[in-house]
Amino acid sequence: MAALDHPRRPLSPTGRPPFPAAGHPPHSTAALMMRGIFQEVRARLSAPPRNRAQEGQTDSMSHATQDRAAPAPETDLLRWATAGSVDDGKSTLVGRLLHDSKSVLADQLEAVARASSGEGPDLALLTDGLRAEREQGITIDVAHRYFATPRRRFILADTPGHVQYTRNMVTGASTAELAVILVDARKGVVEQTRRHATVAALLRVPHVVLAVNKMDLVDYAEPVFASVAEEFTGLTAALGIPEVTAIPISALAGDNVVEPSAHMDWYVGPTVLEHLETVPVGDDAVAWEPTRFPVQHVIRSGDARLYAGQLAGGVLRVGDRVTVLPSGRTTTVVGIEVLGVPADAARAPQSLALRLADDLDVARGDLVVPAGAPPEVSRDVTAAVCHLHERPLRAGDRVLLKHTTRTVPAVIRRIPGGRRLDLNDIGEVTLRAAERLAFDRYEDNRRTGSFILIDPADGTTLTAGMVCGTPPPFVPTPHEGERDALG
Amino acid sequence: MTAVGTGTRHPVPGRLGHLDVLESEAVHIIREVAGEFERPVILFSGGKDSVVMLHLALKAFAPASLPFPLLHVDTGHNFPEVIGYRDRVVARHGLRLYVASVQRYVDEGRLRERPDGTRNPLQTLPLLETITRNRFDAVFGGGRRDEEKARAKERVFSLRDEFGGWDPRRQRPELWQLYNGRHAPGEHMRVFPLSNWTELDVWQYIARESIELPEIYFAHDREVFLRSGMWLAPGEWGDAKDGEPVERRRVRYRTVGDMSCTGAVLSEADTVEAVITEITASRLTERGATRADDRMSEAAMEDRKREGYF
Ligand SMILES: Nc1nc2c(ncn2[C@@H]2O[C@H](COP(=O)(O)OP(=O)(O)OP(=O)(O)O)[C@@H](O)[C@H]2O)c(=O)[nH]1
Ligand SMILES: [Mg+2]
Numbered sequence: 001m002a003a004l005d006h007p008r009r010p011l012s013p014t015g016r017p018p019f020p021a022a023g024h025p026p027h028s029t030a031a032l033m034m035r036g037i038f039q040e041v042r043a044r045l046s047a048p049p050r051n052r053a054q055e056g057q058t059d060s061m062s063h064a065t066q067d068r069a070a071p072a073p074e075t076d077l078l079r080w081a082t083a084g085s086v087d088d089g090k091s092t093l094v095g096r097l098l099h100d101s102k103s104v105l106a107d108q109l110e111a112v113a114r115a116s117s118g119e120g121p122d123l124a125l126l127t128d129g130l131r132a133e134r135e136q137g138i139t140i141d142v143a144h145r146y147f148a149t150p151r152r153r154f155i156l157a158d159t160p161g162h163v164q165y166t167r168n169m170v171t172g173a174s175t176a177e178l179a180v181i182l183v184d185a186r187k188g189v190v191e192q193t194r195r196h197a198t199v200a201a202l203l204r205v206p207h208v209v210l211a212v213n214k215m216d217l218v219d220y221a222e223p224v225f226a227s228v229a230e231e232f233t234g235l236t237a238a239l240g241i242p243e244v245t246a247i248p249i250s251a252l253a254g255d256n257v258v259e260p261s262a263h264m265d266w267y268v269g270p271t272v273l274e275h276l277e278t279v280p281v282g283d284d285a286v287a288w289e290p291t292r293f294p295v296q297h298v299i300r301s302g303d304a305r306l307y308a309g310q311l312a313g314g315v316l317r318v319g320d321r322v323t324v325l326p327s328g329r330t331t332t333v334v335g336i337e338v339l340g341v342p343a344d345a346a347r348a349p350q351s352l353a354l355r356l357a358d359d360l361d362v363a364r365g366d367l368v369v370p371a372g373a374p375p376e377v378s379r380d381v382t383a384a385v386c387h388l389h390e391r392p393l394r395a396g397d398r399v400l401l402k403h404t405t406r407t408v409p410a411v412i413r414r415i416p417g418g419r420r421l422d423l424n425d426i427g428e429v430t431l432r433a434a435e436r437l438a439f440d441r442y443e444d445n446r447r448t449g450s451f452i453l454i455d456p457a458d459g460t461t462l463t464a465g466m467v468c469g470t471p472p473p474f475v476p477t478p479h480e481g482e483r484d485a486l487g
Numbered sequence: 488m489t490a491v492g493t494g495t496r497h498p499v500p501g502r503l504g505h506l507d508v509l510e511s512e513a514v515h516i517i518r519e520v521a522g523e524f525e526r527p528v529i530l531f532s533g534g535k536d537s538v539v540m541l542h543l544a545l546k547a548f549a550p551a552s553l554p555f556p557l558l559h560v561d562t563g564h565n566f567p568e569v570i571g572y573r574d575r576v577v578a579r580h581g582l583r584l585y586v587a588s589v590q591r592y593v594d595e596g597r598l599r600e601r602p603d604g605t606r607n608p609l610q611t612l613p614l615l616e617t618i619t620r621n622r623f624d625a626v627f628g629g630g631r632r633d634e635e636k637a638r639a640k641e642r643v644f645s646l647r648d649e650f651g652g653w654d655p656r657r658q659r660p661e662l663w664q665l666y667n668g669r670h671a672p673g674e675h676m677r678v679f680p681l682s683n684w685t686e687l688d689v690w691q692y693i694a695r696e697s698i699e700l701p702e703i704y705f706a707h708d709r710e711v712f713l714r715s716g717m718w719l720a721p722g723e724w725g726d727a728k729d730g731e732p733v734e735r736r737r738v739r740y741r742t743v744g745d746m747s748c749t750g751a752v753l754s755e756a757d758t759v760e761a762v763i764t765e766i767t768a769s770r771l772t773e774r775g776a777t778r779a780d781d782r783m784s785e786a787a788m789e790d791r792k793r794e795g796y797f
Contacts, residue, residue, distance in 0.1 A: 074504030106770045129636025130655050131789055141655060143639045144632040146685045153505050155683055167660045174662040296518040301550045308547070310515040310664075317497040339514060340549030344497035350507070351514035351547070364522050388660045402665050405522060452665045459646075459669025461659045 075148070076281050079155045081172040083200060084182035085192035086161035089213040091139055093182060093251035093272070094158045095123025100258035101273060103147035123251075127158040140165055142172040151277045163192055166424040167388040170199055170464060174450075178207040178279060180272065181232075185218045185248075189231045197232075198426060201239035202384055202466060204443060207279050208236060209245045211272060216250040220263040247272055289313035289348070291320075292375070292440070292448045293368040294404035299353055306337065306353035307362055312404065312447035314370075316354070317345040321371040324362050325438035330371045332357040365406030367438040367448070375440045375448060376470055380413075382430045383451070383465040384442075387421040391455070393429070393463055394420045401433055401465075403451040409434040410453070414471075421463070429463075430471045442466035506692055513540075513680035514547040515664060516643055520625045520678055521547075521554060523668035527625035527678075528585070528618075530797065531557040531576075533569040533701055534743040536629030536681055538576075539689050542698050543680060544627070545580065556583035558626070560614050562606040562745040563590030564724035569743055572701040585621065587613035604725045605748040611795045615651040618675055625668070625676045628797050633685045634773070637789035643682045649673035651795025677797075686741075686766060686773050694759045706739045706757040717750030741766070741773045 082090035095112075098104045104112075109121060115134060116122040127143040128134055139160040147154050157172030173179055179200045183193055200208055210232045218224040229246040236244050247256055248267050255261030258273045270278070291314030299306040316322075320333045335355030336343045346352045354368065362368075369375060387393050393412060401410040414430040421427050442449030453463040503511070520527050529544060531537045545553055559573060577584045589609050592598040598609050618626060632639045642658050644666040659667055670676055681689070693700065711718040711734060712727040718738060724747040727733050738751035739762070756765040766773075788796075 074506060076502070077505040077508050105772050107772055127636075127639070129639055129789075132656070141640045141658060143636070144683070145639065146633045146683070148685075148687075168658075171660045171662060175664075296515070297521050297548075299548055299551045306550075308518055310511060310518075315499045317499075319497070337549070339510070339546040343500070345499050347499050347503070349511050350500075350503065351511040351518070353549075400669070402667065405519070407523075447663065450663045450665065452662060452667060454667055454669055458671060459667065461661075461667050464660070464662045 075151065075153050077153045077155065078178060078276060078279070078281055079157075079176050080178040080180065080276065081142075081157040081159055081169075081176040081205075082182065083159055083169060083173060083179050083196040084161055084211075085184070085187075085190050085196075086138060086163075088161060088182040088184045088187075088193075089251040090161060090180075090182050091124035091127050091143075091158055092122075093180070093211065093213065093249070093257065094145060094156060095126040096251050096254055096257045097273060098126055098145060098147055099123055100254055101147060101149060138162055141168045149273070149277060152281075154276065161192060161196075163195070163424065166195065166199070167386075169196060170203070170386055170388065173199060173203050173205055174464070176203075176205050177281065178209065178276070179205045180209045180211050182211045182213045182251075183228055183232065185212050185214050185224050185228060188228050189235060193232070194235060195424075197235055197239060197241070199386065201236070201241050202386065202426060204446065204466075207245075208241050208243070209247065209272070209275060211251075212246065212248045213251050215248045215255060215261075215264065216253050220248070220250075220255070220261070222248075222264070222266045225264075225267075245269070245275055247275065289445050290373045290375070290440075291316055291370050292348075292445060293322075293354065294406075294448070295362055295364055295366045295368065296405045297364060298362070304355065305359075305362075306335075306355055307368070308351075308353045309368075309405065310351040311346060311348040313348050313445050315345060315347045316352075316368075322356070322368050323371045323374060324356075324360055325367045325369060325374065326377050326436040327361070327366070328377075329358075329360050331360055365404070367404065369438070375438050377436050377438045378470045379433045379436050380430065380471050381433065381437065381439065381451075381465075382428065382468045382471040384468060385421065385427055385429050385453075385466070386464045387423060387425045387427070387462065388464060389455075389460060389462045390423050391460075391462065392420040392422050393453070398456065399431075399462065400454040400456050401431070401437075401451050402454060403437055403439060404448060406435075406437065407454070408437070409456070428468070429465070439467050441469055506688065506695060509684055509688055510543065510546075510692070512664075512683065513543045516666065516678065516680040517544050517547045517627070519666050519668070520627070520676075523666075524625035524676070526621070526623050527555045527627065528558045528621070528623040529555050529627040530629065531559050531573065531584070532629075532743065533559075533565075533573040533576075534629065535689055535693065535700055535704060536631060536684075538698060538700060539684075539692060540627060540629045540680055541576070542696060553580065553582060555627070556585060558585045558587065558614075558617060558623075560587045560610045560617075561589060562610060563588065563593070564606055564722065564746045566701070566703055566722075566740075566743065566746060568703050569701045572699075585617060587617040589613055603747075605745060606724070607745045607748050608791060608796070610745075610797075611651070611791070614797070615795050618651070623675060624670065625678055627678050627680065629681055630679045630797060631681050631684050631686075631689075632679075635788045637792055641679065641682070641792075643679055644668060645677040645679065646670060647675050647677055647795065651675075653677075653792045653795070655789070655793075687763070690759065690763050690766060694763065701743065703740045703743065705762065706737050706754045708735055709738050709751065710734070711736050711738060711751055718753065719750060720746060722746045 112125045113121040115125050128139055133140050143158045145156045159169040159172035212225050212228045225248040233244050249256045256271045292312040294309050295307045296309040299308050323330045334357045336346050337353045395412050395415050397412045399410055400407055410431050410433040412431050416428055440448040449467045451465045452461055455462050589606050592613055630638050642661045711720050712731040739754040740751055756762045
């Protein structure tokens with residue numbers, strides 16, 4: 001196994017320092033600038049930096065033979081995604097993170113070493129698993145990787161940076177609770193960084209991390225980091241992303257990925273892994289949204305009918321008064337079964353089956369909500385969309401719309417500016433569905449506020465939609481392209 | 488905000504652990520298939536992943552019975568213990584089982600035995616023909632993205648063309664939990680409810696739910712011999728060659744496949760808890776430790792998947 005480890009640099013120092021006691025304050029632009037001012041003071045106060053290279057020498061092989069720390073039997077789960085422009089180092093970061101957190105097993109490392117062309121293992125190959133990706137040296141499709149530390153489990157989507165594969169980035173980011181957006185320290189914020197930051201904002205990924213990568217190529221210089229961070233936080237503020245944590249890293253050398261860097265004592269914030277381990281997980285927030293239960297399937301058991309589905313928000317209790325949409329009939333929950341086991345209450349995102357008091361006509365696609373807290377019910381929807389297919393989307397197009405568990409025909413009424421939407425375009429559309437839909441705004445509930453558009457001819461997924469609301473009454477404008485496709 | 492309702496204030500369950508989240512997600516996927524497809528089928532090999540998948544499917548429709556049949560692609564070189572287990576499970580739950588027999592294809596001359604004796608790649612044709620003949624439109628597989636780097640790229644709903652092929656460059660975007668089940672006649676969907684599970688998750692879930700497994704997953708004494716670094720057991724598929732001494736060893740299996748290419752690991756782990764301890768400390772992945780078929784080339788799995796393999 002030792003023969004596998006012939007890295008250019010020691011891959012990881014030993015003697016992991018203890019974690020900081022709590023989470024770290026967000027790194028606002030102001031905080032970043034303050035850091036410059038205090039840098040000198042702190043440099044004098046702080047202990048001499050650990051010598052990474054020396055420590056690495058004493059026992060640089062040990063990481064591969066150490067046991068993985070066993071994760072607790074039940075821990076919480078963080079879903080996160082990488083983002084950023086092509087070659088900014090996303091896959092290398094992921095490889096480094098997996099490697100330094102000891103989540104790479106010997107045979108995987110051996111396979112990667114065999115496939116690498118350079119002297120050391122190319123850690124990006126841990127996720128770039130397709131033949132075409134390895135031939136071209138880029139990521140084409142999302143790779144999902146799974147790893148755990150004693151504190152938390154992670155589901156990671158490593159996404160492609162190439163503009164042509166933006167749809168795959170959207171796939172990876174749609175369920176993420178956190179996105180790490182990488183920027184090459186030498187290049188700064190580029191067009192694809194903006195695009196991915198925009199997608200993250202649109203998808204409302206709750207936490208955004210900026211990783212300023214390849215710090216090794218800019219002498220680990222703080223001003224480079226500070227200027228990239230400032231430009232980026234300017235961008236994210238404009239996009240409405242509330243908070244960004246900025247971390248200077250070298251994915252290749254491992255600085256501030258798992259272990260604190262020995263080259264950047266001016267940085268006192270968390271490493272990437274420390275941040276991933278401590279960022280609050282959104283499960284509670286999901287559970288307390290207004291209750292939403294899309295019916296997936298009707299289970300018949302003798303004379304009884306149970307409505308199966310997964311809670312998409314909030315809690316349900318036996319005895320709750322509920323309304324079934326879009327019909328609008330109200331009834332009472334008389335039983336909850338969580339996968340065959342009776343329960344008094346359930347919370348999102350549990351899958352369960354409901355028994356209702358009255359014999360209503362409830363079918364797949366209906367939405368059960370608390371009586372008195374209904375969402376919007378309408379055939380007309382305005383949404384922010386990301387177009388995902390080579391075939392453009394135009395006003396007048398007839399599509400299928402899948403929203404929660406309901407699929408209905410719909411027509412695109414209007415695309416502001418009369419534009420058509422091409423592959424990877426982000427825009428707004430107004431559409432009308434053949435039946436009434438019960439939906440929330442995407443910002444209020446990611447599940448009841450999202451939909452996809454499907455080409456009825458061949459089933460292709462065309463567009464991802466995030467509901468903004470119902471459109472204002474249509475006012476014709478003289479502008480040619482603003483014409484309502486229905487009128 | 489709290490839920491609106493006039494019901495009694497039952498206490499709400501606490502925050503969900505990762506196994507609950509994974510279980511709930513898998514059940515959601517299984518029920519989506521029930522909602523969107525006419526003729527789904529569950530691939531069932533008796534391996535731990537398919538056992539867990541079946542367990543989840545049974546829970547998804549409780550108290551009603553499972554609305555799908557099972558399909559086993561029988562290489563003819565299976566572990567007898569696993570076939571016995573399969574038949575017990577089918578009987579216990581009153582399920583319908585289809586068997587696609589590789590042996591029959593070999594006997595009829597429609598498939599030719601490979602020189603190395605492995606029948607793993609031979610499973611693809613019987614699988615695809617059984618799918619076509621029975622017009623199955625959704626085929627559940629127990630594949631996990633964690634298993635292998637080509638699988639790591641696969642969608643939960645993975646469209647297969649009329650030749651059963653997987654084209655990694657033409658995968659549909661898959662957003663949120665909105666799975667697109669649309670397909671043209673002749674195409675079918677492979678569906679992977681365990682996409683986001685790891686080997687450890689599977690074992691912890693088996694422990695939590697007290698799920699019965701074929702006994703070969705636990706340490707037992709067996710005649711084995713070493714070939715290319717793998718402990719193989721002699722059987723109908725073949726025997727040790729000269730220079731491959733057969734020894735009696737205490738072993739267990741980490742994966743269950745065709746006997747000709749599934750290796751045992753030396754192990755003392757004879758309970759679920761001991762297995763969990765063992766795999767937590769293991770420095771090899773399950774496929775790396777036990778599968779000869781994946782060692783053939785860097786892209787062996789991708790190539791097989793392109794041809795229609797599981
Ligand atoms: N010097 C240096 N090189 C790096 C660093 N991180 C990544 N690289 C190199 O940058 C190149 C691109 O890295 P990848 O990880 O493949 O980039 P990516 O962002 O995943 O690219 P796509 O997935 O194709 O968008 C590789 O040659 C890496 O070795 C770093 O911190 N320092
Ligand atoms: Mg990459």
